[in-house]
Amino acid sequence: MVFQEIFEKYIWVLQVFCVVALTLVAAVIVNKLLRHFLHKASLSDNILDDILIEALTGPTKWMVWLLGICFAGYIVGEKTQSPIFDAVGSVRDLGIIVLITWFSIRFSKSYESRYISYKAAKKQSVDVTLVSLFGKLFRASVIITSGLVVLQTMGINIAGLLAFGGVGGIAVGMAARDMIANFFGGLTVYLDQPFKVGDWIRSSEKEIEGTVEDIGWRRTVIRTFDKRPLYIPNAVFTTITVENPSRMTHRRLYETIGVRYDDVDVLPIILGKIKDLLNQSSDIDSDQTLMVNMNEFGPSSVDFFIYAHTHTTDWKLFHEIKEKTLLQISEIITTHKAEIAFPTTTIQLSAMENEKINELTVTSKTS
Template sequence: MIDQVVSMVNGWIENFDLLSEGWRAGIVVFALVFGTATAAYLAGHMIVALERKFTKTKNLWDDAVLHAARKPVVAFVWLQGVYWAAEVAHHYSKAEIFTVNGAVLQVGFIWIVVWTMLRAIKEIEKILVSPLKMKSPMDYTTVNAVSKLSRAVVIITAILIVMQTLGYSISGVLAFGGVGGIAVGFAAKDLLANFFGGFIVHLDRPFKVGDWVRSPDRSIEGTVEHIGWRMTTIRTFDKRPLYVPNAAFTTIVVENPSRMTNRRISETIGIRYTDVSHMAPIVSDIRTMLENHEDIDSQQTLIVNFLAFNASSLDIMVYTFTKTTEWVRFHEVKQDVLLKISNIIEGYGAEVAFPTRTLHLPDGLRLEKDRSPTGATSEDPARKQGDGKNTESAGSATKLGDEGESGEGE
């Protein structure tokens, strides 16, 4: 059909004698390009109109197909129109650049088909994970992995088809790939390890995007933002990005707190030794409070018992699980539980114990208060004054005695 159109246009140019052959060919080429632009514009607007019409239907897949095909259809119109213009120009010009028109058309057509398929895969991925479009949206990590694998298969197949179209032997390429793959495997073993590590993560799904993960083997803890084929991006709780090679996940232990069913409250609360008579009712009331608490899962393990005689307290073990797994809500529930336990203890006139020390003194030993640095006990001020005068008199007498002895000596 293309050859017939080109032959008809060339015959019309040769039979039209008003202008020179070059001018006639130029006008026809311009007309073809202008017509291509018009056709592409109309095709794009037609598909947009169809998209608006089909968005009102309940079928989601026709919307995805139309949206995926809109730009490739416009590109196909341009490819075909430019090819016709190039063929007309090639008929009157022997330039070498026009000798590749057929190969460019074939490669361009393959590229448009591949582009359409890649866009369709992307649109299908969006539908499958959207909670607005699907009643039960699929797991994003799984759908994303399948989408990446599908796109890789399409691209590799397209490359092989293009090479076959251009005259290269696929069998030779595959043989070279088998020999060269060994050398590439040794040179890029870390890259391949990360690739297969990412494949294992997508296959086993120990975590997905949005999960809180941590590793006791490494300093890794945060929220998963992206799972790639080479590395995984984790946002730490201080908002720093952490890039972990996927090969690391095949050798370390990964904990996923996001998949816990409950959060645990495990506390040891001590009361004073003087409150030992209230221990049994306090323990009973705490257990009853937890069993009736709306945010405590009574179906899980619940332990409230007198635990031990500690150095300064009588310890009570409180071990239970909350219904919520949300971090912020868990601390609100835990605060409420601890405050209610405190109220129960205070209700019996008891107190929560804190570290204390008792000093026992032997009988007959008395501590004196306000003892002076010289060891004398301080008493009333009048006595202190008297003591001062006596001390001064004794000093004067001593002085006179010394003088008398000196006189006798003389």
């Protein structure tokens, strides 16, 4: 009889123990099932199932423990009538909201990175900046929605909070105007797309030049050519002129070369040969403006210029083409018994000065 009374009195402890034990067993089973499904998903070509299982892994494990612990807490609260256990329902609801938010964010980030990698592996073009924009907008929407649902679950009047926000928003806006300006600057970059991740950009106004590594809501990261990172607030890009050399269609070859005045007679032939060289070169785009003309009579040379465009926009390859072309031009000049001029000075002497120089020369020879 005494044993039965003790058993009935503490049966809730056994119930709590059983719930926790079953929760542990369920967590182990769920973990093994998720691993099995993840292995199966990795064998398929569809990346969506991989992303879904990976995103579910963490939140699902915690969901099992959340529901189990909350159920055990409900049993304890029913028996002890302790006020603290009245919050079990709210904690459960808040936990579920947090886990769903966690899953959505994990899914978004994983899908964004996997999608870009998948397109790159297939050698298909993908706008990384645009994909990143949609991912960040989705995550921001999830966080804001979850925050509002959490507030509503906690019994906070959202309508009153929004009304207060209308009044307090002015003060907050004044205090955070730089942050807001950077946000809208980032939004402008995302929408107008003057550049994207991987582009080479520069601006002489702010001495900015390098490769874009990341475009965030507040700042853009640019890696300079000496490998230094630049963190630039997005608001800057709404007030400066940005050049994007990555989007050039050709590279320009523009050089001025001078020959001696003694070579003026053969200069038309040299210019014709150089023009033929450029027209026949597979590296030069003959459909673009191509000019080879005498430019001016310089102080110590007769100058001409070459103006052409290469097919390639690659900086390294362009300089190799430029080197090869200039050496070929030098060979054409040499072939026609001409020479590339260098700065010289001609001194005109009077007859008297010539006689004195001759006398000094004779004197030096006899001595």
